[in-house]
Amino acid sequence: MNDQTLTPEERAANLKGMGSSRKRVEDVRFTQGKGNYVDDIKLDGMLFGDFVRSPYAHARVVSINAEEALKVPGVLAVITAKDLEPLGLHWMPTLAGDKQMVLADGKVLFQGQEVAFVVAEDRYAAADGVELVEVEYEELPVIVDPFEALQSDVVLREDLDPAADGAHGPRKHHNHIFTWEQGDKDATEAVLAEADVVVEEMVYYHRTHPCPLETCGSVASMDKVTGKLTLWGTFQAPHAVRTVASLISGIAEHNIRVISPDIGGGFGNKVGVYPGYICSIVASIVTGKPVKWVEDRMDNLMSTAFARDYWMQGKIAATKEGKITGLWCHTTADHGGFDACADPTKFPAGFMNICTGSYDIPVAYLAVDGVYTNKAPGGVAYRCSFRVTEAAYFIERMIEVLAIKLNMDAAELRRINFIKADQFPYQSALGWEYDSGDYHTAWDKALKAVDYEGLRKEQAQQLEDFKAGKTRKLMGIGLTHFTEIVGAGPVKNCDILGLGMFDSCEIRIHPTGSAIARLGTISQGQGHATTFAQIIASEIGLPADDITLEEGDTDTAPYGLGTYGSRSTPVAGAATAMAARKIRAKAQMIAAYLLEVHDDDVEFDVDRFVVKGAPERFKTMKEIAFAAYNQAIPGLEPGLEAVSYYDPPNMTYPFGAYICVVDIDVDTGETDIRSFYALDDCGTRINPMIIEGQVHGGLTEALAIAMGQEIAYDEMGNHKTATLMDFFIPTSWETPTYVTDHTTTPSPHHPIGAKGVGESPNVGGVPCFSNAVHDAFRPFGLTQSHMPHDHWRVWKTARELGLHA
Amino acid sequence: MAKMHVKMTVNGKEVEALAEPRTLLIHFLREDLNITGPHIGCESSHCGACTVDIDGKSVKSCTMFVGQANGTDITTVEGLTNPDGSLGVIQEMFREHHGLQCGYCTPGMITRAHRLLQENPSPTEEEVRFGMAGNLCRCTGYQNIVKAIMASADMLNAQKEAAE
Numbered sequence: 001m002n003d004q005t006l007t008p009e010e011r012a013a014n015l016k017g018m019g020s021s022r023k024r025v026e027d028v029r030f031t032q033g034k035g036n037y038v039d040d041i042k043l044d045g046m047l048f049g050d051f052v053r054s055p056y057a058h059a060r061v062v063s064i065n066a067e068e069a070l071k072v073p074g075v076l077a078v079i080t081a082k083d084l085e086p087l088g089l090h091w092m093p094t095l096a097g098d099k100q101m102v103l104a105d106g107k108v109l110f111q112g113q114e115v116a117f118v119v120a121e122d123r124y125a126a127a128d129g130v131e132l133v134e135v136e137y138e139e140l141p142v143i144v145d146p147f148e149a150l151q152s153d154v155v156l157r158e159d160l161d162p163a164a165d166g167a168h169g170p171r172k173h174h175n176h177i178f179t180w181e182q183g184d185k186d187a188t189e190a191v192l193a194e195a196d197v198v199v200e201e202m203v204y205y206h207r208t209h210p211c212p213l214e215t216c217g218s219v220a221s222m223d224k225v226t227g228k229l230t231l232w233g234t235f236q237a238p239h240a241v242r243t244v245a246s247l248i249s250g251i252a253e254h255n256i257r258v259i260s261p262d263i264g265g266g267f268g269n270k271v272g273v274y275p276g277y278i279c280s281i282v283a284s285i286v287t288g289k290p291v292k293w294v295e296d297r298m299d300n301l302m303s304t305a306f307a308r309d310y311w312m313q314g315k316i317a318a319t320k321e322g323k324i325t326g327l328w329c330h331t332t333a334d335h336g337g338f339d340a341c342a343d344p345t346k347f348p349a350g351f352m353n354i355c356t357g358s359y360d361i362p363v364a365y366l367a368v369d370g371v372y373t374n375k376a377p378g379g380v381a382y383r384c385s386f387r388v389t390e391a392a393y394f395i396e397r398m399i400e401v402l403a404i405k406l407n408m409d410a411a412e413l414r415r416i417n418f419i420k421a422d423q424f425p426y427q428s429a430l431g432w433e434y435d436s437g438d439y440h441t442a443w444d445k446a447l448k449a450v451d452y453e454g455l456r457k458e459q460a461q462q463l464e465d466f467k468a469g470k471t472r473k474l475m476g477i478g479l480t481h482f483t484e485i486v487g488a489g490p491v492k493n494c495d496i497l498g499l500g501m502f503d504s505c506e507i508r509i510h511p512t513g514s515a516i517a518r519l520g521t522i523s524q525g526q527g528h529a530t531t532f533a534q535i536i537a538s539e540i541g542l543p544a545d546d547i548t549l550e551e552g553d554t555d556t557a558p559y560g561l562g563t564y565g566s567r568s569t570p571v572a573g574a575a576t577a578m579a580a581r582k583i584r585a586k587a588q589m590i591a592a593y594l595l596e597v598h599d600d601d602v603e604f605d606v607d608r609f610v611v612k613g614a615p616e617r618f619k620t621m622k623e624i625a626f627a628a629y630n631q632a633i634p635g636l637e638p639g640l641e642a643v644s645y646y647d648p649p650n651m652t653y654p655f656g657a658y659i660c661v662v663d664i665d666v667d668t669g670e671t672d673i674r675s676f677y678a679l680d681d682c683g684t685r686i687n688p689m690i691i692e693g694q695v696h697g698g699l700t701e702a703l704a705i706a707m708g709q710e711i712a713y714d715e716m717g718n719h720k721t722a723t724l725m726d727f728f729i730p731t732s733w734e735t736p737t738y739v740t741d742h743t744t745t746p747s748p749h750h751p752i753g754a755k756g757v758g759e760s761p762n763v764g765g766v767p768c769f770s771n772a773v774h775d776a777f778r779p780f781g782l783t784q785s786h787m788p789h790d791h792w793r794v795w796k797t798a799r800e801l802g803l804h805a
Numbered sequence: 806m807a808k809m810h811v812k813m814t815v816n817g818k819e820v821e822a823l824a825e826p827r828t829l830l831i832h833f834l835r836e837d838l839n840i841t842g843p844h845i846g847c848e849s850s851h852c853g854a855c856t857v858d859i860d861g862k863s864v865k866s867c868t869m870f871v872g873q874a875n876g877t878d879i880t881t882v883e884g885l886t887n888p889d890g891s892l893g894v895i896q897e898m899f900r901e902h903h904g905l906q907c908g909y910c911t912p913g914m915i916t917r918a919h920r921l922l923q924e925n926p927s928p929t930e931e932e933v934r935f936g937m938a939g940n941l942c943r944c945t946g947y948q949n950i951v952k953a954i955m956a957s958a959d960m961l962n963a964q965k966e967a968a969e
Contacts, residue, residue, distance in 0.1 A: 023900055030908030031896035031915060033842020033882035040841040123832070124825065213846045213854055213909045213943050264844070264909030265943045297847040525907030525944045693903045696946030724851035724941070731938040732947040 011606045016545060017538030018752065021689035024530045025545075026523075035262040038217045041232050043290040046219070047076065049283050050126035051276070051299070052116040052133045054108035057144070057374040057717020058156070059137040061104045064116055069132040074125030076287060078133060079117040079279060081105040092248055092278055095271070095496055096348065097167025098177070098339035099159075100377060102275045107140070109156060109337030110376045111719050112302030117279040119291060142717040146311065146334040146371040149175040156337065156372045167339070168348040168370075177339050177370035182353040183430045188365035191326035195317030199405045203397045204786045205390045207309035207334070207375070207711040209301055210382040211727065212524070214264025216304050217294030218277045220284040228255050229284070233277055235260045235552075236270040237562025238522060240499055242554045244273055249281065260552035266524035267701070268380035269305045271342040271564050276304075301722045306375070306711050307382030309334040310352075310390045316398045322406050324417050327364040327429075329355055329394060333379075335370050341379030342564070343386050344494040344501060350386030351485050353430035357395035358439050358483045358655060359417040364429035374717040383701055383762040385486040385565035392482045396767035400479075400774060401783050410775075411452060414481050415443060425748075432485060434653045435747050437681070442743045443481055446657035446679045449741060452477075455661060463779055472667050475674075478660040478772025482764035486756040487570025487652040496561065502647040503571035504558035505579045507536060509640040511629040513622030514546035517579075520560010521572040522552040526694070526758055528568065531686045532576050535752065539580030540587065541607035541621040558643055566654070566756035569686065570747075575646035577751040582642035586628075590640075591619040593633050652747045652755035656680040658768040664776045666803045669795030671707060671773065673736040678764070681743045683755035692740050695761045700735050702765025704728055706773075708790040728790070777801060811875045815840065816884030830866040830874050831855045834881065842882040842912040846941070853940030856913035857881050863920045863939070882912035885919055894964070895919055895957045904953035906944035914940050918954045926965075927958055 006014070016022040029035055052064075066078035081103040084090035091099045104115040116133050120126035143149045143156065155162070155174045165171065168178035192198055218233035229251055235241045238258045246253040263270060276293040283291040295304065315328040333349060335341060343350040349368035356364050381387065399417075403410040418439040419426050426434040459475045466474055491500030504520040517536055521528060529549040537544035551557055560572060584604060591609035592599040595617055602609040610618040619627075627633075628640035660676040678695055685691055708728035712720040721727045746753025766787075773789045774782060780801040785793065798804060808823040815838060824833055829848075834840045834857070846852035848867045855867040858880040866874075885893045892900065895915050905911040914937070921928065921936040928936065933954050934947070942950060 024903065026908065027900040027905060028892065030905055030911050031882075031892060031899050032886050033840075033912040035908045035911075037841075037844070037909065039835075039845065042836070042839070124827065211943065213852060213907070213941065214844065215846075262908065264846075265907040267943070294845075297849065297852075527906070689903050693906060693945060693949060696948045697906060697944045698946075700946035701943070723849055724847045725849070729852075729941050729943065731941060732934040732951060733938040735934075735947050737948055738946065 008606050015537040015541065015543050015607060017534050018684065018686050020534060020687065022530055022534060022544060022687055024527050026527060026529050037214055037262050037264050038219060038232055038234055039294050041219045041261065043219065043221060046290040046292055047119050047121060047283065047287060048123040048126045049117050049119050049280055049291050049293040050123065050130050051114045052118065052130050052135060054104065054111060054113040054115050056108060056137050056139055057111045058109060058140040058142045060107045060140060061115065062136040062138050065134040066116065068134065069118060069129040072125055072128045072132060074121040075118060075129040076121065077119040077283065078129065079103065079119065079282060084282065087282070089248065089278060089282060092273065094338055094340040096339040096341040096343060097345065100338035100340055102278045110374055111717050112376065114275040114303065117283065119283045119287060142374045144373055144375060144713045144715060144717050146332050146373055149371050149373050156374065175372045177335055177372060178348050180348045180368045181366070183365040184363055185365045187363045188326050188328050191363055192315055192317045192328060195325055196320045197405055198315055198317045199401050200315045201398065201401045201784050203312045203314055203394050203784065205308045205310045205312065205393050206787055208307050208382060208705050208709050209711050209727065210267035210269035210305060210307060210380065211301065211729065212265030212267055212269050215295035215297060215300040216270060216274060216276065217292070218280045219290055219292045220280040221290035222284040222288065224288050228257065229281065230257045230259065231281065232259045232261055234263055234270045236266045236522060236524065236564050238552050239520060239554050239559045240496060240561060241273060243499060244497065245281065258554045260522045263522065263524040267383045268307060268342065268564055271380055272305055272340055272378065274304050297724060298722045301711065301727055302719050303376055305378035305380040306336065307378065307380055308390060312390065312394045314394060314398045316402050318402055318406065322408050322413050322416055324359055324361050327356055327361050329366045331368040333368055333370045334373050334375065335379050336373055336375040336377040338377035339370060340377035342381060344488055344496060346493055347386060350381065352387040352391050354388055354432060354483065354485045355391035355394050356428050356430055357392060358419060358481045360419045360423065361429055366430055375713060381565055383698055383759050385484060385488065385759055388484055389763050389766060392763045393767045396480050396482065396771060397784065400771055404778060404783055410479050411447060414479070415440065418443065433650060434483065435650055435749055436745050437483065437653060437655055438743065438745050439481060439655060442655065442657045442679055442681055445741070445743065446659055446677060450659045450677050472665060474664045474666060474776040476662045476664060476772040476776030478662065478768040478775060480658045480764045480768035480771060483653055483655045484760055484763050485651045485653055486566035486759065487648055488565050488567055489651055490649060491647045499561060500647065501561045502645050503560040503567065503575050504643065504645045505572060505575040506558045506643040507579045507583055507641060509583060509625045509628070511626050513542055513625040515542055516548045516550065517576065518550045518557040519572045519576065520558055521563040521568040524563065526568065527690045531690060532573065534686055535573060535576045536580050539577055540584050566759045569754045569756045570652045570750060571646060571648055573754055574648060574751050575644045578646055579642045579644035582644065583640055586636070586640060587621060587624045589636060590624045590627050590633060594619050594627055649749050652683065652750060654680065654682045654755040654757060654760050656760050656764045658764045660768050660772050662772040662776065664773065664794060666798040669791035669798065671789065671794060673703070676736055677739045677741065678761060679741040679743065680757060680760050681745050682757035682760065683744065683746045683750065684753035685742070685744065686754060691757050694758045695740050696738055698759065698761025699738055699765045700730055702762045703735065703769055704730050706766045706769035706787055706789060708788045710788050809872055811871055813874055813876060814878045816880060824871045826870060826872050828871045830869045830871050833871040834866060840881050840883055844909055844912060846909070851941065853917060854910050854913045856916045856940060858916055858920055863917050882916050885915060894960050898953040898957040898960065902949045902953040902956060904945065904950040910940060910942045914942065914950060918957065922958055922961060926962060930955060
């Protein structure tokens with residue numbers, strides 16, 4: 001059988017297990033155009049649905065007349081809230097404990113809201129029908145400012161009893177959603193009152209959108225003979241969609257099959273449940289035919305999900321020497337017309353309470369007020385674990401503002417406040433237990449790699465040249481040290497709609513020693529089919545190339561909460577290792593039987609079990625797999641498979657040190673990213689090639705957000721950035737080349753020590769780019785200018801600082 | 806709506822069909838011909854996911870009527886796979902250098918790269934970045950796409966040399 005001439009290292013390399021930059025198995029399909037995305041699905045007799053959307057941000061719907069639309073050849077039905085009401089489907093529950101209109105029920109609350117659903121034989125007829133549905137509106141006063149919303153007499157949500165509590169406690173005003181408080185308010189205010197130095201700043205993280213290249217969509221097919229509903233769609237959490245669909249439609253859960261096919265990027269956009277999904281289901285039930293709904297780009301940017309929109313008022317206290325003594329934050333969170341934030345139930349502002357960042361801050365207080373306005377609902381975590389990006393941006397700006405006040409170098413200020421390596425596990429003032437970290441090592445490595453001192457000297461010289469009129473360019477150095485909190489999460493405190501946030505993996509070993517594994521997660525480009533097979537390969541000693549991985553079909557995959565918040569590796573990755581270990585434990589018994597020794601007398605060696613002290617006596621995993629199916633082993637069931645449902649004991653806390661250099665033309669406001677260095681510590685590294693790719697992509701999304709991307713409204717609630725002409729996505733031309741690096745501090749509680757990495761570059765990248773712009777203007781007195789730092793805003797900042805004189 | 810007769814060559818095969826004149830080429834390819842490699846990302850010519858090659862030019866097929874493609878020779882990503890079913894050079898280099906993640910922009914990227922390397926067989930990195938700027942990717946940050954295209958250029962040039 002397996003020859004003995006190979007060294008253990010060579011045998012391990014053949015497995016392409018953890019640590020290998022294994023090429024992706026997905027790519028053979030994708031590079032030939034053979035992916036299978038939701039819009040590729042084509043079923044016999046399939047119909048198309050399209051929405052009539054509101055042109056107003058706040059209006060009463062007086063009447064809807066579909067007569068002309070129904071005359072269009074090919075248009076079969078026009079569904080309105082009145083049709084859904086008898087089914088109880090005109091409203092749907094949101095992930096945040098609120099409810100949302102599926103179709104306008106008497107009024108609309110944001111521009112682009114779904115008003116009627118036109119069902120037709122093809123997408124062209126549906127579009128024709130949409131044009132001809134006549135809707136009469138009566139305009140209402142529009143509120144787009146969350147601070148104004150809390151003062152206004154205008155009631156946005158007339159369906160809610162103003163005196164009744166919301167999903168997260170008492171409401172202070174008819175446009176108020178919740179107040180969420182963490183930490184010790186009195187102790188923090190006492191520290192602020194007596195501190196040597198206190199700085200206060202309003203840090204705004206603007207509204208943006210995940211905008212994956214594939215928009216959201218679904219295909220619903222109700223088989224009236226079997227009573228079974230099959231729903232394909234762009235779902236980051238297919239099992240949760242099945243449960244929610246069952247609860248709100250009344251169809252028994254075993255009669256619903258949800259399938260997430262290939263997904264063309266998610267970044268949080270595809271976590272929520274949207275009216276289009278519900279309407280395609282209803283339309284399929286009504287017509288008895290499959291119904292497809294796919295957003296266009298405007299629909300996507302206007303209606304399904306947004307991210308951020310946090311006004312963060314901060315106060316930070318420190319000693320004269322720069323030791324931080326307390327942190328205070330009050331956030332006003334603009335949630336739009338419905339509270340559809342995607343957060344674990346007990347965390348209405350997500351993990352915003354990670355806002356003490358990488359620093360040892362003894363006391364802190366955080367309060368968040370959620371507010372209704374006439375904007376789209378959403379509040380998803382755009383490449384982020386539940387508001388961690390907002391928290392990281394807040395603390396990394398506050399540190400910079402404090403450095404200005406203290407007249408200190410911002411790198412040194414960070415260093416003297418970092419949590420020390422020997423303080424882990426570290427209990428933060430706002431309630432988290434950081435699992436592991438070594439921030440000083442990472443920071444020093446980063447500063448050395450970029451020659452930080454040299455950069456500062458060069459910057460000083462350039463400033464002198466600028467003042468002497470020799471150049472019109474300023475140089476900015478952006479620093480960030482971020483700490484993430486990912487891998488939600490322990491079932492004891494994390495659930496979504498009551499579903500605990502565990503995850504799962506089932507592995508079946510076939511008689512010939514190949515395998516299939518199924519998980520409760522779903523890849524959207526992360527390469528799960530490649531990396532999870534690597535975990536199994538290392539754990540049980542079968543080559544990754546012999547392991548098929550499947551996700552996204554609720555009829556076959558074990559129940560899991562899906563992929564977002566960098567939770568796949570920390571939770572489902574752990575489940576994968578645990579299921580593999582169950583298989584290995586049984587394999588050990590089989591090997592011992594075949595080798596006629598006691599179970600304790602064999603040990604695992606890369607791809608085989610060997611008799612202790614006699615390595616020439618062994619059984620390979622392939623031999624063991626066959627034996628599991630052809631030997632009658634006393635006391636053991638035939639077969640070799642296992643399933644694990646993993647409830648993580650804690651979150652994981654990846655971290656990183658990022659440094660970028662930007663050159664700014666003060667006369668045009670143009671910014672040029674000269675260099676970007678990213679050091680990430682995501683614990684144990686499964687596939688370095690994929691990690692690096694994740695970092696490149698996340699940094700580019702961060703570049704977009706920091707430097708130009710926004711969802712903007714005018715005062716009438718008109719959406720101003722609903723096309724890719726107006727909504728900034730960097731091309732290859734303006735995207736810089738990144739330098740990546742790493743340290744490795746494994747998670748002590750994760751079976752393989754992995755922490756997750758997909759979102760780190762977005763969390764750390766945004767403050768790094770933004771800090772670089774601020775840093776360039778620091779000598780001229782700038783403390784805070786809000787993102788995005790597009791050319792116009794940077795030009796305006798230069799003008800306001802008197803640099804255009 | 807009255808249909809028009811269209812005739813074109815797609816990936817080396819002659820195609821004849823009746824189509825509504827207003828049908829966009831991307832819908833004709835995807836829904837009438839079942840060629841689902843080219844994708845729809847914006848329907849406004851910004852993202853390039855729908856890029857196909859028409860008579861030797863890169864074209865965004867989401868903003869072209871099927872009638873405008875009458876009589877043309879079209880290549881999609883499906884037509885760039887080798888006749889024996891193995892990956893073409895650019896496809897292989899995208900895989901080798903991790904030039905894709907979710908795969909949604911990939912068919913457009915590869916089809917555009919195919920034309921770019923015909924226009925300029927030995928581009929500099931800057932020329933690749935400029936020449937690919939009509940195709941958006943949300944996953945990769947372009948770094949590995951650029952790497953894959955540079956490597957493709959080297960390999961195609963080496964193949965050409967060997968053949969001469």
